[in-house]
Amino acid sequence: MKIAPLCEQFAARGIPHVLVHTGQHYDHRMSKLFFDELGIPRPDRDLGVGSGSQAEQTAEIMKRLEPVLLEERPDLMIVVGDVTSTMAATITAAKLGIPVAHVESGLRSFDRTMPEEINRLLTDAIADWHFTTEDSANENLKREGVAAEKVFFVGNTMIDTLVKHVERASESPILETLGVAPKGYGVVTLHRPSNVDNRENLTVIMEALHEIAREIPLVFPIHPRTRKRIDEFGLGHLINGFIFTEPLGYLDFLRLTSQARLVLTDSGGIQEETTVLGVPCITMRENTERPVTVTCGTNILVGADGKRIVEEGKKRLNGFTAGGSIPPLWDGHAAERIVDFIVNRICS
Structure with a gap:
């Protein structure tokens, strides 16, 4: 969702x-769906890294990307977001003297237990150009000593994708397939280790969601690890009122989200999408690296506090x-703003 608008502009x-597709997110069905739906060309290089620990993925990405960069010798490498690939690719390019531009730079949760926070900090510490999505990111980079002339407030490429595809997504039959009516259901996503792998937290969250599901059906495109933990922790008795699905393609999920009464999530990107769609979002995290979704948008943070999840859900x-x-x-x-900069600064 973040790279597609850039490819189109180039x-x-x-x-x-x-x-270059590192293959860190290696679900072939989902990968094909996203490439096809968003009109992204097939990757010129697919590193095929696959699964593994954080350290294993970092090492494999660096090892497989280095020969590609040595062969291509680009004038600039662009990285997006905050995944392991972002950080590993940035380090690899910097060691080869290749300038790096970070799209979605400067976001901070101030929670170093999140792997993504480490990725963000390391990437921004050595990137040459910083493209930001909100004012808090500009302030974070300033506080960390990044020179103002390296920071460019450009907006959010993920929202570029949403704006382009929201009308097309309205043609998705996903609501009819699931048997739900517009504004007659909620949407749940849950995948963060702090919520899913912690028995106490997952129990509290599932109990709260179960309470909300008594009042409105909750559509739950469930992550395989989340489903596994629900079974392992013996929480099967709490799934009444949920409509479970496999993870959905971009257009189906956009349609589902845009017509929801409310969304309950621990995802970062969904906080942004619901803000633009005007859909109430309850984020089951103690912090967010996207504070503009709270100060300006439709998002509220409730943590893994069952009472607050229920209270805020029922209020909405x-x-x-x-x-x-x-x-x-x-x-x-x-x-467009990012590529304007690249044309003026790199290609001129």
Whole structure:
């Protein structure tokens, strides 16, 4: 979702580029769905890294990416987001003297127990150019000593993708397939280790979701690890009222989210999407690296506090709205601004 608008802009302007897919996210069915649905060309290079521990993935990405960079010798490498691939690719390029631009730079949860926070800190410490999505990111980078002339507030490429595809997503039959009506259901996503792998936290969250599911069906595209933990921890008695599905493609999930009464999640990106869609979002985390979704958008943080999850969920089911507006520059043109910069600074 973050790279697709950039690929489109490069192609439209005739800028030579090489798309590298590390294969860190290795579900072939989902990968094919996303590439096909978003119109992303097949990767020029697929490193096929696959699963493994954080250290194993980091090592494999660096080992397999280095010969690609030595062969291609790009003028610039662009990395997006905060996954292991982002950090590992940045280190590899920096050691070869290849400039790095980080898209979605400067976001901070201030929680170093999150692997993504370590990835963000390391990437931004050595990247040459920083493209940011919100003002808090600019402030974080300033506080960390990044020179102002290296930071560019451009908006959010993930929202570029949403804006482009939201009308097309309205044609998805997913609501009919699941037997739910617009605004007649909620959506749940749950995958973070702190929630899923902790028996106490998962029990509290599932009990709270079970309580909300008494009032409205909850559609739950469930992560395989989450399903496994529910079984392992003996929580099967709490799944009444849920409509479980396999993980969904982008268009199906966008349609599902856009028509939901509320969304309960521990995902970062979904906080952004619900803010633009105007859908109430209850985030089951103690912190967020995207504070603009709380200060400006439709998001509220409740942690793994069962009482708060139920209270905030029922408030929204009963018509409470905290308002919410679309953050500055989340207008569908972030990729254009990024490529304008690259054309003026790198290609000129």
